[in-house]
Amino acid sequence: ATDDPVVTQADRSPQNWPTNGRTYDEQHYSPLSQINKDTIGRLKLAWFSDFDTNRGQEGTPLVVDGILYATTNWSKVRAYDAATGRLLWSYDPEVPGASAVRGCCDTVNRGAAYWNGKIFVGTFDNRLVALDAKTGRKVWDVQTIPKDSWLGDIRSYVTDGAPRVAKGVVMIGNGGAEFGARGFISGFDAETGALKWRFFTTPNRANQPDHAASDTPLTTMAYQSWGPNGAWTHSGGGGTVWDAIVYDPRTDLVYVGVGNGSPWNYKQRSDGVGDNLFLGSIVAIRPETGEYVWHFQETPQDQWDYTSTQPIMTTDLEIGGRMRHVLLHAPKNGFFYILDAKTGQFLSAKPYVPVNWARSVDPLTGRPDIVPDALYSVTGKPWAGLPGDLGGHNFAAMSYSARTGLVYIPAQQIPMMYVPDPQPLKQKGLNLGISMQGLPDDPAVRDGFIKTLKGWLIAWDPKQQKEIFRVDHGGPWNGGLLATGGDLVFQGLANGVFHAYDATNGADLFRFNAQSGIIAPPISYQVNGRQYIAVEAGWGGIYPLLLGRTALSSGWTVNHSRLLVFALDGTARLPAQNDKGFLPVQPPSHVDTRQAGAGYELYENFCQACHGDNAQSGGVLPDLRWSGALRDRTAFYNVVGRGALTAYGMTRFDDILPRRDIEAIRQFLIKRAQDTYPREVAARSNPQGIPQGHAITE
Numbered sequence: 001a002t003d004d005p006v007v008t009q010a011d012r013s014p015q016n017w018p019t020n021g022r023t024y025d026e027q028h029y030s031p032l033s034q035i036n037k038d039t040i041g042r043l044k045l046a047w048f049s050d051f052d053t054n055r056g057q058e059g060t061p062l063v064v065d066g067i068l069y070a071t072t073n074w075s076k077v078r079a080y081d082a083a084t085g086r087l088l089w090s091y092d093p094e095v096p097g098a099s100a101v102r103g104c105c106d107t108v109n110r111g112a113a114y115w116n117g118k119i120f121v122g123t124f125d126n127r128l129v130a131l132d133a134k135t136g137r138k139v140w141d142v143q144t145i146p147k148d149s150w151l152g153d154i155r156s157y158v159t160d161g162a163p164r165v166a167k168g169v170v171m172i173g174n175g176g177a178e179f180g181a182r183g184f185i186s187g188f189d190a191e192t193g194a195l196k197w198r199f200f201t202t203p204n205r206a207n208q209p210d211h212a213a214s215d216t217p218l219t220t221m222a223y224q225s226w227g228p229n230g231a232w233t234h235s236g237g238g239g240t241v242w243d244a245i246v247y248d249p250r251t252d253l254v255y256v257g258v259g260n261g262s263p264w265n266y267k268q269r270s271d272g273v274g275d276n277l278f279l280g281s282i283v284a285i286r287p288e289t290g291e292y293v294w295h296f297q298e299t300p301q302d303q304w305d306y307t308s309t310q311p312i313m314t315t316d317l318e319i320g321g322r323m324r325h326v327l328l329h330a331p332k333n334g335f336f337y338i339l340d341a342k343t344g345q346f347l348s349a350k351p352y353v354p355v356n357w358a359r360s361v362d363p364l365t366g367r368p369d370i371v372p373d374a375l376y377s378v379t380g381k382p383w384a385g386l387p388g389d390l391g392g393h394n395f396a397a398m399s400y401s402a403r404t405g406l407v408y409i410p411a412q413q414i415p416m417m418y419v420p421d422p423q424p425l426k427q428k429g430l431n432l433g434i435s436m437q438g439l440p441d442d443p444a445v446r447d448g449f450i451k452t453l454k455g456w457l458i459a460w461d462p463k464q465q466k467e468i469f470r471v472d473h474g475g476p477w478n479g480g481l482l483a484t485g486g487d488l489v490f491q492g493l494a495n496g497v498f499h500a501y502d503a504t505n506g507a508d509l510f511r512f513n514a515q516s517g518i519i520a521p522p523i524s525y526q527v528n529g530r531q532y533i534a535v536e537a538g539w540g541g542i543y544p545l546l547l548g549r550t551a552l553s554s555g556w557t558v559n560h561s562r563l564l565v566f567a568l569d570g571t572a573r574l575p576a577q578n579d580k581g582f583l584p585v586q587p588p589s590h591v592d593t594r595q596a597g598a599g600y601e602l603y604e605n606f607c608q609a610c611h612g613d614n615a616q617s618g619g620v621l622p623d624l625r626w627s628g629a630l631r632d633r634t635a636f637y638n639v640v641g642r643g644a645l646t647a648y649g650m651t652r653f654d655d656i657l658p659r660r661d662i663e664a665i666r667q668f669l670i671k672r673a674q675d676t677y678p679r680e681v682a683a684r685s686n687p688q689g690i691p692q693g694h695a696i697t698e
């Protein structure tokens with residue numbers, strides 16, 4: 001079917017939430033208003049459902065005619081009676097645990113798509129699966145990565161974004177640009193799974209046609225913007241399409257948010273020359289053919305992981321006395337962009353968070369005036385960037401309310417020290433061309449860094465391109481946003497508290513202790529005349545995995561993954577919580593300090609990205625200091641070398657790390673356990689047994 005009114009006319013059915021942003025404009029706005037400023041005092045938990053994966057939950061649930069579809073970590077899908085929470089079916093694509101290491105950022109999933117009685121989900125191992133929405137039975141599945149896109153192990157692909165469907169075509173991209181990847185988006189027939197088109201976002205290294213929709217723009221325009229001999233010719237250049245794919249029925253265009261360069265190091269990637277199209281760009285293509293229509297590059301010469309994959313929305317705005325149909329975008333690079341939706345014409349850009357990599361954006365061309373020192377790979381000198389690699393805004397959905405005229409942005413500040421280190425591309429693991437050293441374990445340094453970590457809900461007036469108000473959060477990495485016809489804005493936070501704010505002034509009107517950090521966006525729907533608010537709780541994603549304990553600066557949180565659903569006069573209650581997390585265990589007494597020293601660097605290179613800087617867990621994956629496997633050299637080798645825990649997502653390293661390196665990592669972990677055990681125990685000597693205050697981040 002080339003039409004499904006459930007999706008294409010979603011604006012006529014406010015009880016539903018049938019596509020990622022509810023309607024094709026992706027405003028994450030629900031017109032429902034039963035829950036409003038007057039009734040908010042009666043908002044209570046109506047039902048909840050525990051998930052079977054305690055890792056980051058980033059899914060936007062869908063609701064179609066009283067059935068709620070949620071996707072969870074490891075690309076699983078669950079269908080519920082949306083009024084009662086009764087589980088109707090669940091689907092597990094059985095993603096191999098060993099594929100976790102192919103992704104930069106937790107085995108998350110950001111949601112499903114609905115079309116003509118089917119649910120579509122992308123799996124972490126890159127399948128696109130169509131399920132019967134009634135029964136959960138698989139209708140078809142296809143592998144979305146063509147074999148020739150891999151280049152040995154130098155390239156990596158994972159799929160964690162939500163597919164989108166327009167005109168009977170299901171569109172999906174993938175992640176992987178932190179390893180090596182050549183980005184693309186593919187369109188499949190929703191009924192059969194047949195590939196209709198593919199659009200690559202970076203050129204073919206021989207500048208030959210790929211026999212893909214992207215051939216002409218790549219060979220005639222993009223190829224010329226790359227240094228012909230850079231490392232991109234092996235890595236693929238990056239430009240992965242890991243999140244935003246937005247169809248606009250008004251223009252009949254699909255807006256594709258394109259990711260960062262691979263490796264990050266621009267000197268290494270492209271000899272330090274060229275803008276490297278289509279990195280850091282929005283590209284507009286046709287849904288039926290993938291044909292190129294326009295592009296706008298937000299970040300030329302990317303070397304900061306400044307992806308343009310962040311959620312995109314469309315709306316009508318009066319600008320300069322004239323109504324315009326526009327795109328609104330707050331990419332990682334810190335500027336809020338307004339583009340003409342039909343032509344891609346640049347209209348304006350203003351910083352929505354502190355920015356130091358560019359002085360400004362040219363008001364006519366939209367080109368950033370890049371600060372010379374920010375080109376760290378060219379200068380060869382370290383650069384402290386604002387925003388950092390995690391962006392002024394990441395995957396968390398923003399929302400727009402036409403009633404207030406405001407865009408609500410889940411914004412943040414996480415500075416990044418970019419230290420160039422153009423090593424040859426590795427066969428496994430991150431290939432950034434920068435140093436992966438974390439912070440020293442010095443409380444003063446850590447405290448200084450933590451003071452720079454910030455999170456805000458920013459209410460932004462796109463007409464004036466300025467902030468109207470903000471809500472200060474304890475720290476970054478908070479959930480996405482929902483605005484409603486009740487003039488409320490809902491957001492879950494990193495510290496596990498779910499809030500409703502007054503959409504006109506940010507007053508905090510509702511708080512609920514969700515027992516786990518929230519990074520997903522809420523939705524709203526209605527069944528039998530009752531309005532509900534639903535959100536997935538589950539702390540994770542890249543921030544706590546990579547930064548470890550430092551990521552808990554908003555407050556101590558442990559992962560309890562579940563779906564929470566609220567309504568007026570709800571009567572459900574969460575069970576008593578266990579907030580203790582991974583408890584310190586007396587470490588082995590013997591350590592080889594020389595080996596432990598060598599182990600630090602190995603740990604930061606191979607283990608840190610999931611288990612946290614300096615071996616302190618961020619509350620999601622096991623804290624390795626207290627692992628039982630530390631006590632025995634062979635047991636540890638079986639886990640790290642031979643893959644005893646691959647089913648849980650822990651890969652095997654014996655293909656790249658010799659035994660002595662793995663043993664050095666073990667010694668480093670024992671040393672870290674010995675050094676930190678006393679302070680970890682002390683931090684828990686309080687009635688709750690939960691680390692308090694300074695100890696959370698020390």
Ligand SMILES: O=C(O)c1cc(C(=O)O)c2c(n1)C(=O)C(=O)c1cc(C(=O)O)[nH]c1-2
Nearest residue numbers: 105108175176177178240242259390541542
């Ligand atoms: O370049 C890429 O291919 C890529 C992929 C992904 C991903 O697949 O989730 C992320 C990023 N980059 C990224 O830069 C980033 O900050 C990020 C955060 C997250 C997350 O889910 O927590 N994923 C990703």
Ligand SMILES: [Ca+2]
Nearest residue numbers: 177178260305
């Ligand atoms: Ca990236």
